[in-house]
Amino acid sequence: MKLNWIKRQNSPARSVALGTFDGVHxxxxxxxxxxxxxxxxxxxxCVFTFDIPPEQYFRGRLRLVSSFESRVELFLSFGIDEVAWLPxxxxxxxxxxxxxxxxxLVEELLASEVVCGYDYHFGSKRGGDAKYLKEQGKLYGFSVTVVPPVQTEGGQTIGSTxxxxxxxxxxxxxxVAHLGYYPAYLGTVVPGRGNEARRVTIKIDPALVLPxxxxxxxxxxxxxKGAFAIASVYGASWIELFLFDSDGAVDTQVLEVQFLHRLREGGIDQLTDSDLLAARQLLPGFHLQDTKVVLR
Known part of the structure; x- marks a missing residue:
């Protein structure tokens, strides 16, 4: 089976992380x-993954924390050399x-090391698991590392669901505490849905789970040029934005929006001066690195 590759190298041996990685938490x-x-x-x-989580394929409905493109970007940002994937x-x-x-694993990936989660399953009818991988590793010459559950300080297991x-x-x-970063959404600017220069509406892929x-x-x-804004989520795939400053006017057709802090219920039409003041008072608590806001 021919794999799709991103950043492929002529590697004689790969250390392969296996999973669907929705959210890359x-x-x-x-x-x-x-x-x-x-x-x-x-x-x-190397990461080996699929474009969508298999369990969501079987359910016939996508509810994704992150798009495939975002996952790849995160893999590479965390230091992974190559990504191999299949639809x-x-x-x-x-x-x-x-x-x-x-x-x-053996013929295509040339795996020398395999890393998987404690609950990883693969193959028809989920016939393979971490124990089976270890048995096969002894036969085919690759080592297997099984990563146990990662938990929050409160003892909650972190997972995409x-x-x-x-x-x-x-x-x-x-x-955010489970992800380790502020979630971001890429959307297309919809002309005519903002009634002033500081208001912008974008449409998000409905397969993504919005706040x-x-x-x-x-x-x-x-x-x-980046800008802070108030974001209002409505419906399954709409985000309306109110930019703090008029000189941050949007001049692109595609926007990526990071969600930093929930203020309250309501929409942009109910936005008050008190909301803007409260939001501005939060700004010193955020740290900008390169083009994104990151956790300290």
């Missing part, structure tokens, strides 16, 4: 760290766990 980041740490001299670190569909649902090992629910409930601060409807402090990731 702190648990996923631990897998990436292990893969990087375990790559051999002259070898590379998940009928041709893959019938692949046995044994074929996954021999055809994907939980993050989707936190976002949908408007619990942005908790979602609950309400008012948020946000940062517009710059193509040329």
């Amino acid at each position: 702190l648990g996923h980041q631990k897998l990436l760290q292990e893969a990087i740490a375990r790559k051999t001299v002259g070898g590379t670190s 998940f569909g009928p041709q893959f649902t019938s692949m046995t766990a044994q074929d996954f090992v021999t055809k994907i 939980g993050i989707r629910e936190l976002l949908a409930q408007g619990q942005l601060a908790q979602a 609950k409807e309400g008012l948020y402090l946000a940062w517009l990731v710059p193509g040329n």
